[in-house]
Amino acid sequence: MTSQSELAFAESGEAAELVAFLGRQLRWDRTAAARLKVEGEVLAVFTRPARFEALVVRPVRLAAGAGPLDRTVSVGELVESLDEEREAVRLPAAVTGPAWAGLLPPRGGWRPVAELPHRAVWEAATAVVAEFRERTEGLAPAERTRATLDALAEEIWSRSLPETKLPLRAVHAAHALGLLRAHAPVRVLERGGWLRMRTALGSTAVRPRGTGGLGVTPL
16 A cells, blocks of 8 residues: 555656546446556556456556555546646545455466457457447347347357457457557467456456356455
8 A cells, every 4th residue: 555645657648548548447337446556667557347257457657666556446536536737646535346356367477378460359359349239230129138138248259369268358348448559469368267468558357267257366
């Protein structure tokens, strides 16, 4: 924990980028929480978009090293606390977070298993989003029940990203939160039962079905 009340970012535009990232999260869940962790000169913002079953982390470089920080906060309050002109954030008060915020994937020990062109990953993400929309629109109004839509989503996003074992739900989460905007290669890594997709803007992590679901490992 740390007693400081504000963090300053190292690069111009970081506050605006974080506002955009968190705003996308709020579109999925207005009551979303984020876990903030600071180690040295990096702030890691962890969140979990509703219904994706994937953890997302957005790292932000700080202007100077800060004392250790580990705090779960409201995403809405975090957005309101970001100052785009000063490139800083005033830390919101801690909240009692959801179950996922209590435990996170491992920090280190990840083994690279694949490196894919950005275009291939982007096309995979947009293709399944388009498929879900098309198949949903093809249902008769009486068939568009929550159970039917959930089953359709499960079918589509449980598939694997080509050339990997990574469930497409992790790719969908990265696409929805804007982590696929940078045109750089995408790496897939694993540790134990965990799989992680790392982009130039952040990461998503999942534990595929059959290995304990979204079970978590202490950080």
